[in-house]
Amino acid sequence: MGAPLLEIESLRTYFYSRSKRAFIRAVDGVTLALARGETLGVVGESGSGKSVTALSITGLIGAGPGVIGGTIAFHADGGEQNLLADLERYVDRKEVDGRIVEVSKDEAGWRRKVERIMAPLRGKAISVIFQNPKAALNPFVRVGEQITEVIRLHTPTKGARAAREQALDWLRRVKIDSPRLRFDNYPYGLSGGMCQRAVIAMALASEPALLIADEPTTGLDATIQSEIVGLLAELKAEIGIATLLISHDIRVISRLADNVAVMYGGSVMEHGPAADVLAARFAPKHPYTTALLASIPSEQNVRDKGYLTVIEGEVPDAVDLPRGCRFYARCNRVTDGVRDRCAQREPALQEIAPGHRIRCWLYAE
Amino acid sequence: MKRYTQITDASRPASDVSPWKSAGTLDLACVGYGLIVVVAVLVSYVLGVFAWLPYDPEHISFGLLNAPPGSAGHLLGTDFLGRDILSRLIVATQAYFLPGLVAIAISLVAGTALGALAGYRGGGVEVLATYFNNLVDSFPRLVLILLVIAVFRVDIYYIMIIVGVTGVPVVASLVAGKIAFLRQKHFIEAAHVLGLPAHVIVLKHILWYHCAPLLVIRATIGMGEVILIETSLSYLGFGVQEPTPSWGNMVQAGANYFFQGKFWPSTAPALAILFTILGFHLLGDGLNGILEDRSGK
Amino acid sequence: MTRTILEVVNLKKYYRQRAGILSTLRWRERFIPAVDGVSFYLKEHETLGLVGESGCGKTTIGRTILRLTPATSGRIVFDGHDITAMPAGELRPLRSRMQMIFQDLDAALNPRMRVRDLLKEAITTHHRLGDAEVARRTGELLEQVNLKKSKLSSLPGELSGGEKRRVGIARTLAVGARFIVADEPTSALDVSIQAQVVNLLRDLQRQLGLSYLFISHDLEVVQLVSHKVAVMYLGKIVEVGLADRIAGAGRHPYTRILWSALVEKKGAEPSRRRPAMSRGAWGVFDFEQPVHGCRFAPRCPVYEAQGRPAVCTDAATEPELRDLGGGHHVACHFPLG
Amino acid sequence: MKLSALKPVALVLSRELALTALLLLGVSLVVFVILFLAPGDPFSVLLEGQMPSHEARAGVREALGIPTTWYGQYFAWLGNLLRGNFGTSIRTGLPVFGEIVRVGASTLYLTLGSMLVTLLIAVPIALHASVRGATPFNRPFTLLAYVVSALPVFWLGYVAIYLVSRQLGVFPLVSQASAPTERAWLYSLLPICVLGLGNGTVSEVVRYVREELSRVMAEDYIRTARAKGASVWRHAFREGLLIPMTEIVASKIPFILGGAVIVEQVFNWPGMGRMAWQAAQDRDFPAIMGIAMVAATLVRTGSLLQRVVYVAVNPRASQQQRGGGWAE
DSSP: OOSEEEEEEEEEEEEEETTTTEEEEEEEEEEEEEETTOEEEEEOOTTSSHHHHHHHHTTOOOSSEEEEEEEEEEEOSSSEEETTTTGGGTEEEEEETTEEEEEEEOHHHHHHHHHHHHTTTBTTTEEEEOSOHHHHSOTTSOHHHHHHHHHHHHSSOOSHHHHHHHHHHHHHHTTOSSHHHHHHSOGGGSOHHHHHHHHHHHHHTTOOSEEEEESTTTTSOHHHHHHHHHHHHHHHHHHOOEEEEEESOHHHHHHHOSEEEEEETTEEEEEEEHHHHTSOTTSOOOHHHHHHHHTSOOHHHHHTTOOOOOOOSOOOOSSSOOSSOTTGGGOSOOOHHHHHHHHHSOOOOEEEETTEEEOOTTTOO | OEEEEOOOGGGOOOSSOOTTTTOOHHHHHHHHHHHHHHHHHHHHHHHHHHTOOSSOTTOOOGGGTTOOTTGGGOTTOBOTTOOBHHHHHHHHHHHHHHHHHHHHHHHHHHHHHHHHHHHHHOTHHHHHHHHHHHHHHHSOHHHHHHHHHHHHOOOHHHHHHHHHHHHHHHHHHHHHHHHHHHHHTTHHHHHHHHTOOHHHIIIIIIIIIIIHHHHHHHHHHHHHHHHHHHHHHHHTTOSSOTTSOOHHHHHHHTHHHHHTTOOHHHHHHHHHHHHHHHHHHHHHHHHIIIIIHHHOO | OOOEEEEEEEEEEEEEOOBTHHHHTTSSOOEEEEEEEEEEEEETTOEEEEEOOTTSSHHHHHHHHTTSSOOSEEEEEETTEEOTTOOHHHHHHHHTTEEEEOSSTTTTOOTTSOHHHHHHHHHTTTSOOOHHHHHHHHHHHHHHTTOOGGGGGSOGGGSOHHHHHHHHHHHHHHHTOSEEEEESTTTTSOHHHHHHHHHHHHHHHHHHOOEEEEEOSOHHHHHHHOSEEEEEETTEEEEEEEHHHHHHSOOSHHHHHHHHHHHHHHTOOOOTTSOOOOOOOOOOOOSSSOOOSOTTGGGOHHHHHTTOOHHHHOGGGOOOOEEOSTTOEEOOSSOOO | OOGGGHHHHHHHHHHHHHHHHHHHHHHHHHHHHHHHTSSSOHHHHHHHSOOOSHHHHHHHHHHHTOOOSHHHHHHHHHHHHHTTOOOBOTTTOSBHHHHHHHHHHHHHHHHHHHHHHHHHHHHHHHHHHHHHOSOTTHHHHHHHHHHHHHSOHHHHHHHHHHHHHHHSSSOOOSOGGGSOGGGHHHHHHHHHHHHHHHSSOHHHHHHHHHHHHHHHHTSHHHHHHHHTTOOHHHHHHIIIIIHHHHHHHHHHHHHHHHHHHHHHHHTTOOSHHHHHHHHHHTTOHHHHHHHHHHHHHHHHHHHHHHHHHHHHHOHHHHOOOTTOOSOO
C-alpha cells in the first residue's frame, strides 16, 4: 500500500447524558491508519463507536462535549495537517485514576476552529457517503443539481453545461438507469438503490483523496446490496481511492476491505490485513472477532440446522464501561492466567504479526 | 467554557430518573413562576367569593381620587372614583375564572373526543374532523364573539362556550397528531393484535399515558387565551359592565387619566393581565419542556 | 400427523392509490395489487419462511392474516375457523392464539410502562387472574425468554435491543400464542444479538410447539429457521418448497438470483453448481405498462435467454404454481434444471 | 420552477381552491345559523329593509314571495351575498358591502404591516436560538418574546400614544383621515407596530420557527450538505425557514385580525375592526355579519397562499414525476 494518508492517534469523543449525569464514551482512544489507495474496513456492532469516529474525522459532531482528545494526521496532496490542531487549547480534562471525570471545553471556539480547518477539505479532499440514501439527498432539489453543485464547488469545471456533462458522466459510471431522466428527477421518485448510486456519484465527483462510507449498504434489499458492493469494488479497482468503509455487515467488509479494524465499546480491538482478521477460525484472533464471525450463520450451521454460537450478554452500555478489558464480561476465552489482568487493566494494542495488532492479554508478551 | 462533570458511580440516581429530576433549570423556573400565578389566581378567586377584601371594591370616596399606591392605607392606591384598586383587582378574577374553566373544559373534552375518533378511526371521520377544524379556525375568535353579541346580547358564559368551541380544533389536532405518531411506530397495531379491546387501547394507552401531559399543557395555555379574550371584551365594553370590576374595563376606565399623566389606575390592571397570562404561558411551556420533549419522542 | 394451523386460499389485498380529490371521487381509480392471489398452508410445530424484496407484499400478507388490514378477497382459515370476515367480538378469543412480532423493537412496548406492568397487562388481557397467579406466570415467562428478574422494574427506554425483543416475545407467550407472524424479527438487531433471538425462537418452537410465519430478507437466517420457504415477487408466490432445496437448488430464476446475490456479497466465487444469474436492470412495477403474464419477465434472464417467448407475457398463460414433485411448487414456464 | 412543473401545480391548486370554496360555504352556513337562531327575525330586516310590525312583515313576505323555509332563506341570503348585497347597515342605512370595501383596505394595511413587524421581531430571535442554541445572549430575547406576547395590546397602545404625543405634540386623536398629511405615514406606523408587537403571537412564532429550523438542521440531507462543503443555508432555507414562516403566519392571521379590532378601537383607526365593534354595540347584525364573512375570507385566502407556496417549493406535493416507482 502507498504512503500513509490518514493516521488517527487515541481519538476520544464523548457525549454527556444529562439524566445519568455521566459521560457516554462513544469513542474512547481509537487508533487507526489508512494508506493511499487502501480500503480499511471498520467492523463493529451498534454502539461500538464506528460512525462517531467517521463524524469526528470530518468535524460533524454536533452534541457536546464532542471531540476531547487525540490527533488526526491527514496527508493531503500538500503537506501533513492535524485535523485536531491545538485541540488542547480548547479542552482541559480532569482524570481520577485513569478515568476522565470532568471535561470543560470552549465549544463555540472549537466549533469555529474546526470550521476553519475543515472548510477547504470537506467535499474536496474528504467525501462522505451516509447510511440512509433517500434521506441523504435534499428532497427539494433535483438529483442532478446536487451533483453539479459539488462539481462546480470543488473541481475546475465551473460552467453549468460542462458541469452537467461531467455529472451525467458520473451517473453513467455508477450505472444508474437512464441517467438523463434521473438527472432531472427529485429524490423521492428514485428507489433506494438509485439514490445510493447518486450519492456515490456525488461523493466521487470532486475526486477526493479520502472517501468515508458509513454503512453504505444498510437498509437496502439483498439484491441491491450486492450490486452496490459490486459497484464499490469496480470503482475501487478503477479509481483506487482510499476508503474508510464502515459497516456492521462482515460480508460486505470481507468483499471490499484490504485491512480490517474491529471496534467494540468505543475502541479498536483488532486491526490487521483482511486475510488474517477474517480468515478461518484457527488463525490468531481477538476473542470478540472470533465470536462475531461465529455468530453469522455459516453454510455448515444452516445445513445441519445447528444452533448458532452465541455471544452471551448484551452490547456494552457506553456509560458504565468496565475497568478492565471491555469484552471481559462476554469473553469466552478467559483463562485463569489472565483473568485478573483482564478484569483490572485494559490491554494495549499489541503487534503479534507485521501489521496485525490485537488488544488482548492472551496475546500480550 | 462549557463544563461537564461525571458524578461518582455510587451516587448516580436509580436506573430510571423521573422527568422532574433531569429537567433543565429554565424549565423548572418557568413552572415555578407559573404555579405561583395559578395559586394567586385561585386565592384571589376564593377571596372574591367570600368577600374577604381590604376594602369594599365599590365604595366610592371622593376625597381619594386616583390616589397613588400606598396612600391612606390603599396598598395599590385608588381609581378615578376613589375605589380601592387592590380589592377590585382581586374581585376582577371572578370575571374570567369560572367562565374560563367552562371554556377549557369544553375544548379539552370535545377536542379529545374528536381527535381520538379522527386519529383512531381515520378515513371518513378524519376528513370530517379536519374540515370542522379548518372551518372553526377560519373565524377570528373576537369577530365571531362580536357577531354572537350583536345577535344574542349574551352574558360571559355564552361567550365562553364559543371560546370553548373555537378551542376544540387545537386540542383535536394535538390528539390526532399524537395518535398518528403512535400509529407510525406500529404501537396501536401491537396492542390490537394482543387482543386489547379498543376502549382500553384508546383510553389507557393513548389518552392516559400519552395525551395526559399534552392536555394539561393545553389547559394552561388555554387559560391564558381565556384571560386575554375576557379582558379584551370588557375593555371594548362588552362582557362585564361597570361597576363590577374586570381588568379590561379597569384599564379602559383609567384611559383618559392616563393621558393626563396619572398612569397607575390603567397600568395596575394591565400589569395584572401581563403577569397572569405570562404565568400560564410559561407554565405551559415549562411543562412541555419537561414532560413532552423528553419522553414523548 | 401434525394438524394444519393456518390455511390461506387465494388471498388478495389491493390498496387504492391516493391521488387526492380525484381518487375519492372514484374518477380515476388505481389499485396497487400488494398481494395478488397467494395460497399456502402451515402445520403446527413448523416454520414457513417468507422471503422477497421490500415491496413484494410479504409484510402485507402477515398483517392481513392477523386482520390488521381487511383482505380484499380470498379465505383465511386459522385453527379450523374461517376468520376472513369474522366479526371482531367473535375473533377476540382467537386473537390470543395468533400473535405478531413487529420489526420495530419499540412497537409493542408502551414507553411509559415498566416491564412488570407490560407483562401483567398481557397476562390479564384474556382472563382475570389473582396477583399471586400473575407473579408466578411472570416468573415463568422471564425464564422462557431468559430475561433477568432485575429488568422487571425498568422502562423500555432502558432496555437494550435484545431485551426489548425478548419482552415482546414474552408478551406474545403471555397471551397464549400458538401461531406467530414474525415480521423481520432480527433485522433491527446486531449480529451477536440476532443469534440469541434466533436460538430463542427455535427453543420456543421446540418446547411450546409454536408455528411461525417468518418474514425476512436475511436469507441465511430464514433458511436456518424455516422448514419450508416461499419466495415472493410483486405480490405473488413464485416458488415454495423445502428450505434447503429452495436455497440450494432453486428452480425459479428469481430464487436463484436472490441466493446468488447472497453468495456474491460474501466474496466467495459463485460455485459451479449455481450459475450466477446476470441481473436485468431493476425495473419497478409501473402503472403505465402493467405487466401481463409473469411479472418477473421484464427482469428475467431466462426470458431473455429463451428469446422472449410470448407464453411468459400472455395474460392467459400466466404461470401458476405447479408441483414439481416432493411438495416443491414453481410458477414458471421454464424452471431451471 | 420549470414550466413543465406548472401543470401539476395547477392540478394541486385546483384542489386547494375547491377546498377553500367548500370551507367558505361552511362559513356562510355557520353565520346563517347564528342569524337564524336569533330572537326576533333578523331576516325580515335583512331581506326587506326596515319593516316595523311583525304582522305587516308577514304579509309583505307572502306578497314578495320571500321563502319561509330556512333553506329557502339561506339560498336567498347566499344569492344576495354572492351578488355583493350584504344587506343595509341598520345604523348608517348604507349598503354594508360598500362600507366594508371602504374600510377594508386600511384594516388589510394594518394587518399585513403588523404581520411583518411580528416576523421582523420573532424570526431573528428564532434563527439565533436554533443555530446557536440557548446562549446567555439569546435567552433574554426569548423571554422578552414571552413577555411581549402576554402584554395587553390596548394598554400597549396607550403607552405608545402617550410617548409619541409627548415628543410630537398633540396626537390626532380624532381619526387618521384628518391627520396632517406630512406625518400621516408615521401615525399609521404606530398602530402597526403596536399590533405587530402586542398581538400575542410573537412567542409562538419564535417557538414554531425555532423548532422547525432545529428539526431541519438535524436532517440527514443537511449533514450531507455540510459534508460536501456546500452552504448549509442554501439547502436548509426552503424546509427550514420559508415553509415554517408561511405556515405560522397563515395560522396566525385570525389572531392578528382579532387584535386589529382592539387596536383600531384604541387608535380610532377607521377599519373593519372598529366597524365590527360599532356594529356589536348597536346590534347592527348585517354589518357584523358582513365583516365576519370578509374576515373568514381573508383567513382562508391566507391559508390558500400558504398552500401555494408549499406546493411550489415542495416537489413531492405536486406528485407528478415520470419513472416514479410504487415499490418503495
